[in-house]
Amino acid sequence: MNDLNYLSEQLNPPQIEAVKHTEGPLLILAGAGSGKTRTLIYRIWYLIEEKRVNPWNILAVTFTNKAASEMRNRLQSLLPRTDSMNVWVSTFHSACVKILRQHISRLGMSNSFAILDGNDQLRIVKKCIKEVDDSPESLHHLAVIKEIRQSKNELNTAQEYKGLMRENYYGLRIADVFLHYERKLRENASLDFDDLLFFVWKLFKEHPDVLDYYQNRCRYILVDEYQDTNHAQSQIIYLLAEKHQNICVVGDDDQSIYRWRGADIHNILDFEKVYPQAKTIYLEQNYRSTQVILKAANQVISLNQMRKEKELWTDNEEGDKIIFFEAFNEQMESKYISQKIQSFYRGDFSHYNDFAALYRTNAQARAIEEALRNDGLSYRIVGGLKFYERKEIKDLIAYLKVVVNPDNQLNLLRIINVPHRKIGQATIAKIEAFADEQHLSLYQGIIAMFEAEELTTGSKKGLSHFIDSLHKWREFSKDHKISSLLEVMIEDTDYMEYLAKEKTEQAESRIENVKELLAGIRYFEKQNEGKTLEDYLDYVSLFTDIDEYEKGADTITLMTVHSAKGLEFPVVFMAGMEKDLFPLGRNSINISDLEEERRLFYVAMTRAQKRLFLTRAKKRNIFGSSKDTSCSPFIEEVPSQYLTRDTGKSDSQGAYEIFDYRAKRPRESTQRDLKKASFFQFPESTSEGNIQEILRAGDRVYHEKWGEGLVLYKEGQGENTKISINFGGLKKKLMIKYARLRKIG
């Protein structure tokens, strides 16, 4: 088929224009739901198929691994395999890691650097404050981190930062911590997230031959979500595109919601100034939402001053009004969400993944989770405590990192006494002092101390055993798979025993997590044959939970609005529409903060395809005590003709629709239902306790991992009750208190 005919079947006129404008800078302002990813994909297809551009010369940058892998998948279905494989599709951060692993030695640094995550950074900054500041308690670590990150994003070194703080006493104190922090990172050959960008920029600036290589390689550059770029990122892109000028950025200033982490909205607002030759194309047809939702969202966002004027339109149906519901407290709010989902389910929307509950802060997930669990609905929480940030996972990853690079003190310290080897503060201080004196790394210091026979008996045994094991693992890793190595390490250190001995109820789930980690590694090995332990560690360092989110599973999705960007759902619940929560602001919230919150609200609204619910709680638990709340000002910003209040009939305490399964239609709630609901509101014991009473042989239950099952019999008493369940032929005996079972039906 003729390419142009094909394109006009797939895309609308402005989208086609964006695809065909291949030479020179291009700004695509793509509103929510306007098919921007689709446009990008076809643009790459067009470059390769029509313009005969070598796929190898195309770079497509995204912000999340999820977005990158989605793009890769969609390219694969459109292009011959070899072509789609050769396009460099990557996140900013992984592209930078790839570049630095090759060339950072040109800056006099080690190519085998470690990557610190946010928690590592936090711990190190705290420590640095204590080590160099005169009154550590008056210097808040978050303030310091903010300054460090901002400085790096603005491409200033610690020295330059100190220069800028000349007259500023407080700033100078931060500068000293910053300098110390940098020294510590360099000594340990470690880079934080912001360093990844900073050093790529530095590399390009100081080594024109390296820049030239990448300029020639990346002749056609595409950047997704350009409104989220920070200064460092935009400068890297600027340098890369300088030679060929084939830079296409896609974004929506109205969806810029990462200003707080350094995203500079001016990058997109001023694109035409930075690239005077730029062409600008607007994608304003929305394919996602109903008229009502889209018009309401348009109205809300139009209140922002700092934006490019535009108005999305759609051919979609008019749709139902947006519903606003005020609940007594967050338990009732959650109950309402659960009830609404049940009344829709098997009605207009037949899958659980048609529903999403969004919120401003992760802490709100708990109440919603509890309501859904009590009602036996299948849900999943995206984000929150992340898998790779769990203690047990970080421990084992640190073991792997130490095998790769024992000189990294940060990782070594994390595991040197985990599990316990009787190596405490005193011993470590002693080694540190010795190592400093001899100008050795901590690891080399330990070895040297053995040779010098400087160690006391107490910790000697534990230390020598640890060092011997480390040698053994390093040898072992040379000709064994990552998963085998980890298995051996877990075995040698009795790590599972160590977890099991922690009598907390977390023990079981921690052990499960370790198994999941092993399974994850095996999967990685299968997917990436020939990749090394170092490759795996890079992958883990840049992995986030939203990457894991898959449409496939049929569950209700709970996540923050930030995580929801780029996704869509037929039915969206936006919970917590309260002043000080959404918009979130404590003491003072200035206009530009408010505008960012409004953009966030706009993102939330535009996730909805068919139905949108806004809910709030009149009382909410904050830090354990119940507080009265007032309504979010955003509610008033939604035009009243698109909004209808669900009063829950006459009862303002929060009546709701109940789905009557026998009649297969909703009925109104009765006093009895309300009583029942308020029982769930205050579960005396947690759901584990409740469920134990409820479950009996013959009940159907749902388990996160095993799916649906049939209860066969119970065994034992009280806390230690075990339950035998048949999961589709597979019989399992589980401890009730750990199994997290949900009753079905």
Add this chain to the structure above:
DNA sequence: GTGCCGGACCTTTTT
């Protein structure tokens, strides 16, 4: 060197 207790502080949002 380890483990337990109590108080402070906490919540944005994420690569």
Add this chain to the structure above:
DNA sequence: GGTCCGGCAC
């Protein structure tokens, strides 16, 4: 309501 950290007892 949860986490982290310091202090104290063993």
